[in-house]
Amino acid sequence: MAEVVVVGAGVGGLACAARLAAGGHRVTVLERSTVVGGKLGRREVVRPEGTYRFDTGPSLLTLPQVFDELFGAIGGAPPAMVPLNPVVRHVFPDGAVLDSCADPVEFTDRIAAALGPDAAADWQRLWRQAGRAWDASWRDVLRRPVDSPAALAGLAWRLGDLTAVAPGMTLRGLGRRRLRDPRLRMLLDRYATYTGADPRRAPAALAAVPYAELSFGGWYLPGGLATLADALLERFVALGVSVRTGEAVTRIETAGGRVSGVRVGGAVLPADVVVSNVDALTLYRDLLPTPRRLAGLADRSLAGFVLLLGVEGRTPGLAHHTVFFPRDYDAEFDAVFGGRPAPDPTVFVTVADDPAVRPEGHEAWFVLVNTPRHGVGGGAVDWNRPGLASAYADRVLSVLAARGVDVRDRVRFREVLTPAWLEGTAGAPGGAIYGTAGGLLRPPNRGPVRGLFLVGGSTHPGGGLPMVALSAGIVAGQIGPA
Structure with a gap:
């Protein structure tokens, strides 16, 4: 059994803490705010006409199977999820309206009705390529550690996978090659912003993002998406996780090339393992100054x-x-x-x-x-x-x-x-909405000293609720059971 300290109670930190506790570790979560959830925030406003409740972060949940697996691993059931149809309504500058959905055949029919049969045929061809990119990403990237560009390039992708991810091509370039209708290009470009990136510089492999959204659907949690943090917090009680809010970590302590604890106020809380759920920029600038790891983090998202x-x-x-x-x-x-x-x-x-x-x-x-x-x-x-x-x-x-x-x-x-x-x-x-790294390749989940791990939207595999939940699974797997 390891003494684990998780710094930050965003969804990635909560999910990782729950997995580690379910694996037999003793886990303490430290959160500088008075509430948990991180960017998965909420706001309640009481007015004479009644009460408004807002999600102040994510407003759409995708890849529900990721959360089914998470709650299967930590016990309990995920919060109720309601499928959305349309997933997104797109209103284009010329007034055309296109509703996306999780049925590829129906969505193709909707494209034909809204934008014409040529646009629908183009989308079908792009969809096949995006599906291959998704399959390669899901199999080889999103659920395993990727520690460097060389590691990503060295994955055993088949020739068809490499054709699908189109190395060297941007998402904008892919749209121009595959889609004649400028409105469909606009729709595709938007998915680069899901990673905080510019489609003119983002890799074509991000075509996997719309494929995932439109294959597995978009979902809403009644009462708001912040109820996901509530569900994770409920599991903490049964798993014996200690959650300390209002406590800011100011430094990660090391000794002999490995973590030894975290500094909170004037005291040091000992730890065998530290999981950082703060942004990688904050980690390597403030908590464990590592200048060489700061390159490219500040201005890209x-x-x-x-x-x-x-x-x-x-x-x-x-x-x-x-x-x-x-x-x-x-x-x-x-x-x-x-x-x-x-x-x-x-x-x-x-x-x-x-x-x-x-x-x-x-x-x-x-x-x-x-x-x-x-x-x-x-x-x-x-x-x-x-x-x-x-x-x-x-x-x-x-x-x-x-x-x-x-x-x-x-x-x-x-x-x-x-x-x-x-x-x-x-x-x-x-x-930064999706972490300061932006784009496809994020800082690795394993830190530069033994016993330090990174979880959340600023690290691999990226931002967004399902990605941070996947990062929690990767980190928990690297640490292993007690």
């Missing part, structure tokens, strides 16, 4: 600007998730990765048809826009600058109005969450 809205009445034309695309997607990427809020951004709107999260006769809106990270200097924006957040919130609502959804006279409550807010509440450097 998207941040998010969020509006939480209480809206009176019901809004026609919206699905659970609706994406409103801009006329010029490249102009948006140029702005965001150039350190400027985009004047005409893609707008993501989530409106759950769930009585548990809204007053009767009202809607709880989560509105997300991709933005530059918070900070000072190249590629960043100081989101604490007076007046900036409010002015940009007004701009986002004006963009929605121009795209046919004007709710400005029905907003009864508005709260703005900037990248600076996410940095302060979840410890995400710059407010």
